[in-house]
Amino acid sequence: MQSRGTMCGSCSTDKTVLCSATAITQPAAVQRCLSWCNCQSIMVACRGIWTKEFWRAVSGEYLATLIFVLLSLGSTINWPAGEGEKPPPADVILISMCFGLSIATMVQCFGHISGGHINPAVTAAMVVTGKLSLAKALFYVVAQCLGAVSGAGILCLVTPTPVRGTLGVTMVHADISVGHAFLVELLITFELVFTVFATCDPKRTELRGSCGLAIGFAVVIGHLFAIPYTGASMNPARSFGPALITLNFENHWVYWVGPILGGILAAALYEYLYCPDPELKKRLKQIFQKEPSGIYKEVETEDIATKPGSIHTINLEGTEKKDPFLEPMGEVSSA
Template sequence: MNEDTFNTTGTERGRACHRIRRFLSWCNCQSIMVAFKGIWTKDFWRAVSGEYLATLIFVLLGLGSTINWAAEQEKPPPADLVLISLCFGLSIATMVQSFGHISGGHINPAVTAAMVVTRKLSLAKALFYVVAQCLGAITGAGIVYLVTPAAVRGSLGVTMVNSNISLGHALLVELLITFELVFTIFATCDPKRTDLNGSASLAIGVAVVIGHLFAIPYTGASMNPARSFGPAMITLNFENHWVYWVGPILGGILAAGLYEYLYCPDPEIKKRLKQVFQKDSSGKYREVETDDVAIRPGSIQTIDLEKTGKKGPFQDSTGEVLSSV
């Protein structure tokens, strides 16, 4: 190796080291560690395992209702849409009531995504939630597959798009029924409301029943990516599976955003956000720090409840909100 080659190599190494240092600085490792600091606590893993178990039971019971035990008959009757709708809805209501104080009772990646965009759940915790929900759905679907005779197993409740509608229409249907569900969740679990006297979990279950009664003929009425992922993984049938992720997640995010930032915004947050559009004495718009306008997990009301040692509706053991499906 001659001297010019050595100098060139040294220069390239120096540039590479400089790029690495800039990349590490940009990543802000300290911020990443802060985001994930809660994963080493017992409450965190209790919440994650709660999401796993709740989704397992929900998918197990829901898929069980889709099994047509008369399939071996010469002229088997059609699927009972009312039975399926009630089973999914009542299962969700029961799981939300049972696990709401443990994990928030999301049981649905679309709901978890809605909580993230409204700053009620950290992104780090949401990632663990979604993995737990998908694993729970796979386990629940696997149990149904094992205990059901092959002759009546059918498609194991895999959600499929009706051949008479387009994928775009199917996507819209999933978006709309999930929008209805998530909007119901935010409205019935809103700590700012003082007019709620009924059961939030029952209202959420009824929202699921309504969505199924309407959408089963169209798309199978998923409303929940994990619910579709479980049986699809067990049967290895992923036909048009993307519809059941994109539609519900978009519907959930849209519903959460409209409720939290348009229809029922927090008064204190609304006041702080208005400061962004106010001018100072020099005629320039004020610069507002991110921390001034951020909503801490659990919202402003949750912070007040924590100070008094109380828990708001559907708070989990780590102080993060809500419920869901």
């Protein structure tokens, strides 16, 4: 004998659970249904990771970060003018220009392949604004960190020990507090990510020139200002690479929390306050209702729906279903 179980709130349809009254209780059946729904969600989230386009984008992030870290950290190495002489002080302008031009070049080279993030802070900003799926973002961050470690490792391998120094590890200046360093990293990454969103905004038609060069200039500005304060990370992967090679993680959290928060804040302000998407405004005019099953339903207004007051399941990706892993970087790939 079978009895009807309780409706599962995780299902996307009005599916109920049929269970044996003598062997399985209703809570157990609901738990089994929830497990099934969770497995389905994981399968949907990971369905695109075996595609050629996905791994091409992830490997692009790895290679771009490797080249960026290798070339940029190389500018921090102080070579003495002659044998027995002390190395000269760090040239802030040289380091700033090298970091800025390197990132501009990598964005120009890999922008059409992976989006040219090369920075976990930029990837996090893309996730919170719905331009990148969380599953793809996790692979991106791992690839960026591995690329940074590889780049720093190659630099350490080819650089003589006497001139290697700290290998460009970002460190907080002794005369400022850790809190001030955190604020500096937040602000300079805010400036960088805001530039990324402003220059890559598809809604703008008046822009001319290279977006990569504008992003590179933003990196140069941040380094010219913040090198004396924190070493000007603006990029958690850039700090993670040399820190792992030299095993120097002093105040390392500053270079993760500060840039990521700064990037998220910049993306949220740009996308939802200063330059909101017109389509987002239309969606905000619609009324959303939550059914007892836990599914959100949308009640459309008269000017949108063919039948006023009709209720249907929310579909933020449009009528045509696309694989989020195969969409261009500029489009929304997660709901």
